[in-house]
Amino acid sequence: MDPRLAGAYLTIDLTALQSNYKTLTKIAGNTECAAVVKADAYGLGASRVAPALNAVGCRKFFVALPSEAVRLRKILPEVKIFVLGGLFEDCAEIYVQERLTPVLNRIEEIKTWSAMTADHGPLPAILHIDSGITRLGLMEPDIRLLAGTPQWLDGLEINYIMSHLACADDPTSSQNQQQLEQFDSLRKLLPEALQSTPVSFANSSGMFLGEDYLFDLARPGIALYGGNPTPTVPNPMKPVxxxxxxxxxxxxxxxxxxxxxxxxxxxxxxxxxxxxxxxxxxxxxxxxxxxxxxxxxxxxxxxxxxxxxxxxxxxxxxxxxxxxxxxxxxxxxxxxxDINSLATDAGTISYEILTSLGPRYHRLYLDVNL
Ligand SMILES: Cc1ncc(COP(=O)(O)O)c(C=O)c1O
The missing domain is CATH 2.40.37.10 (Lyase, Ornithine Decarboxylase; Chain A, domain 1)
Structure with missing residues (x-):
C-alpha cells in the first residue's frame, strides 16, 4: 500500500524477531527450538516471518490449520510443518501431497493416518497427549486403548509425543508441575515402541519454567513476536x-x-x-x-x-x-x-492485540539480514 494513502504504519522488525529466536535457542540449550506461526504468525505475516526464522536456523514450524500449512509449504518447501489442529476430515491425501505432519489428537485420526501408509509407505506424526488443559489430545482412556491395540500405529513414524501447558505464564501455578507429572505417567502407558520417542512440551512461557519442561523440542510463539513470556519479571524479548x-x-x-x-x-x-x-x-x-x-x-x-x-x-x-x-x-x-501493558489496559493479552491487527495498515518489514 502507498504509505501516503494509509492511516497508520505497522512496522515489523524481522531483525528483532530473529534476535528473539536466537535468545530462545540459548535458553533452550540442547533442546531444539521450533516456531509457532499459526494465525498468520500471530498477525505479523507468516510469509515474511517464517523465512526470517528459517534464515536463522529454524527448521520446524507449527500451524493450527491445514490451510495455513498449505500456504506455508509454498513459501518454505523444505521445512517440517506440523498441524496442531490434527488430521482434518477428508484431508489426509493433501497432508501426504504437501508433506504435512499432523498432530494426532484422537484415536480416529491415528487410525485414518495409519491406513494411509498402506498406499504411501511410512508417514510422520506427532502424538498429542492432553496432560491437563482439557482441550486437544489423547486422555488416559484413549491411551490405555492404544496401548492394548498398538497395531493402530502401524506405519506411523511418531516424531514426538507432545502436550501443552495451561498455566505456563504463571510460574507459581501448581498446575505446571501437575501437568508435568501427568504427562510423564501417561507417556509410560504408551506402547513399548514409543517409550524412547522424543518429547515436545514447552510453549514460550514453558521454556522459562526450568530444564524439566524443555525436553527435545520447544514450541514458542508469542515470545518470538515480543510478547512477555515471563509476565512476573521484565520482558527478556525484544519488541518486534x-x-x-x-x-x-x-x-x-x-x-x-x-x-x-x-x-x-x-x-x-x-x-x-x-x-x-x-x-x-x-x-x-x-x-x-x-x-x-x-x-x-x-x-x-x-x-x-x-x-x-x-x-x-x-x-x-x-x-x-x-x-x-x-x-x-x-x-x-x-x-x-509496551504491547504487554497495552494488552493489560485492554483487559486482554498481547496475543489478542497482535492477532487483531487490521488490514488497513501500511506494513513495513525491517530485515537488514535478509
Ligand atoms: C499447542 C501449542 N503449542 C505452542 C503454542 C505457542 O504458545 P505461545 O505463543 O504461548 O508460545 C500454542 C499457542 O497457542 C499452542 O496452542
Missing part, C-alpha cells in the same frame, strides 16, 4: 511491532469540552486534542478509550474519549507545537508503549 497512527487534525479547546462519542471525557483545562487515524476497525480495541496511552517522540499522552471505528483522540496539550502537527506519526504500540 511498531504501530504508528497519523494525526489528522488538532483542536485547541476550552476546559469542560466533551470529546468523542458519548461525551465520556471532558477536558479539565484548556487543551489541545489531536485526532489520530486508527480505530477499532484496525484492531485498536474500543475498550482502550480513556484507558490507554500513546507516545509522541517517546513522551506519553493519554487516549481521551471513546475509540471510534477509524479514529482516536489524544490529549497533546503537553507536547511542543512543532512536535505534533497534522501528518505527524503517533506511536500506539512500540517505543514507550
Amino acid at each position: 511491532v511498531h504501530l504508528q497512527g497519523k494525526i489528522l487534525q488538532i483542536h485547541d479547546v476550552d476546559s469542560q469540552k466533551p470529546i468523542g462519542y458519548g461525551a465520556t471525557y471532558r477536558t479539565s483545562r484548556k487543551a489541545r486534542i489531536a485526532t489520530v487515524s486508527v480505530g477499532y476497525a484496525d484492531g485498536y480495541f474500543r475498550c482502550l478509550g480513556n484507558q490507554a496511552e500513546c507516545a509522541i517522540n517517546d513522551k506519553k499522552v493519554p487516549v481521551v474519549g471513546r475509540v471510534s471505528m477509524d479514529m482516536i483522540s489524544i490529549d497533546v496539550t503537553d507536547i511542543a507545537l512543532d512536535e505534533c502537527k497534522p501528518g505527524d506519526l503517533v506511536s500506539l504500540i512500540g517505543g514507550p508503549i
Whole structure:
C-alpha cells in the first residue's frame, strides 16, 4: 500500500524477531527450538516471518490449520510443518501431497493416518497427549486403548509425543508441575515402541519454567513476536511491532469540552486534542478509550474519549507545537508503549492485540539480514 494513502504504519522488525529466536535457542540449550506461526504468525505475516526464522536456523514450524500449512509449504518447501489442529476430515491425501505432519489428537485420526501408509509407505506424526488443559489430545482412556491395540500405529513414524501447558505464564501455578507429572505417567502407558520417542512440551512461557519442561523440542510463539513470556519479571524479548497512527487534525479547546462519542471525557483545562487515524476497525480495541496511552517522540499522552471505528483522540496539550502537527506519526504500540501493558489496559493479552491487527495498515518489514 502507498504509505501516503494509509492511516497508520505497522512496522515489523524481522531483525528483532530473529534476535528473539536466537535468545530462545540459548535458553533452550540442547533442546531444539521450533516456531509457532499459526494465525498468520500471530498477525505479523507468516510469509515474511517464517523465512526470517528459517534464515536463522529454524527448521520446524507449527500451524493450527491445514490451510495455513498449505500456504506455508509454498513459501518454505523444505521445512517440517506440523498441524496442531490434527488430521482434518477428508484431508489426509493433501497432508501426504504437501508433506504435512499432523498432530494426532484422537484415536480416529491415528487410525485414518495409519491406513494411509498402506498406499504411501511410512508417514510422520506427532502424538498429542492432553496432560491437563482439557482441550486437544489423547486422555488416559484413549491411551490405555492404544496401548492394548498398538497395531493402530502401524506405519506411523511418531516424531514426538507432545502436550501443552495451561498455566505456563504463571510460574507459581501448581498446575505446571501437575501437568508435568501427568504427562510423564501417561507417556509410560504408551506402547513399548514409543517409550524412547522424543518429547515436545514447552510453549514460550514453558521454556522459562526450568530444564524439566524443555525436553527435545520447544514450541514458542508469542515470545518470538515480543510478547512477555515471563509476565512476573521484565520482558527478556525484544519488541518486534511498531504501530504508528497519523494525526489528522488538532483542536485547541476550552476546559469542560466533551470529546468523542458519548461525551465520556471532558477536558479539565484548556487543551489541545489531536485526532489520530486508527480505530477499532484496525484492531485498536474500543475498550482502550480513556484507558490507554500513546507516545509522541517517546513522551506519553493519554487516549481521551471513546475509540471510534477509524479514529482516536489524544490529549497533546503537553507536547511542543512543532512536535505534533497534522501528518505527524503517533506511536500506539512500540517505543514507550509496551504491547504487554497495552494488552493489560485492554483487559486482554498481547496475543489478542497482535492477532487483531487490521488490514488497513501500511506494513513495513525491517530485515537488514535478509
Ligand atoms: C499447542 C501449542 N503449542 C505452542 C503454542 C505457542 O504458545 P505461545 O505463543 O504461548 O508460545 C500454542 C499457542 O497457542 C499452542 O496452542
